[in-house]
Amino acid sequence: MDLRLADMAAAGVDRQVISTWMDLVGYWIEGHKGHEWARLQNDTIAETARGQPGRLLPMGTLPMQAPASAVEELRYCVGTWGCARSSWAPMSTVVPLMTLRSTPVWAASQEEDVLVFLHPLEPAGEERMRNYWQFNSVGNPLETTLAATSLIYGGVLDRFPRLRVCLAHGGGFLPYQISRYDRGFEMHTVCRGAAAPPSSYLSRFFYDSITFSTSALQFLASVVSPERLVLGTDYPFAFGDPLAPRRVAEMTGLTEQQRQGIMGETMLKEVFDACSTT
16 A cells, blocks of 8 residues: 555555456356355455545446346445445446346446446457557557447447446547448448447447557547547556546646546545545
8 A cells, every 4th residue: 555655655645546457356256155255355445545535436346247246245344334426336348248238237336327438358359469569559458449339329328328437548449430330330330239320339338548649648638529538547557547637737728627627526426425425
């Protein structure tokens, strides 16, 4: 904890959201053991956050291999943590590919007003990306893109109009190739599971700032609006962006309110408003 707090101070981060590592979500653990594993992590994360009031905020994990258990755990986090919108639930991006099976989780997330954070776990085509660290540099953004595409084309965002989702890694490739998705919607019937062209759904997502480029972040803000951007760091991994706050400071054309929103106020308002004074 001393190291974490020192790193936060060095990066200029006042508050940090803590969660499990995606490789530890345990989606491969079957039966009640999978639910127990999620509960153990959530209770530990919450206890750790309580030990650093005003500095750390908890993000829960759900046993997505068992949707009924995932719904139960989501409601547990919301009720136990005492913050109606604080159960920021991370899910692997393989989850939206099972849109029908995940329907109870989407419904509960909407009902409880919980923001779902989608992060890659097993990138598609990983066997072709073993060289040059491509499983991370290419695979992770690709997996985020596939997840967002499934939510749009699969009609999930239409069925759950108040569902709130945050995409990792600046939205993957989605915001930068969205016109190609619109073209698919125009040309192919199979791409019309959504009620409107894909570009109309960009504002339904939040996007973390992990683009490693101020110019890319600037473009993202111009496409989805600054109000949909939130600060990401990928801490504590070495591949993360230690300059994330600086990149936001370097962005041009923002009002001070928009800049502060990206730096944390949006998340405090959208997710942790009930926890902001605890």
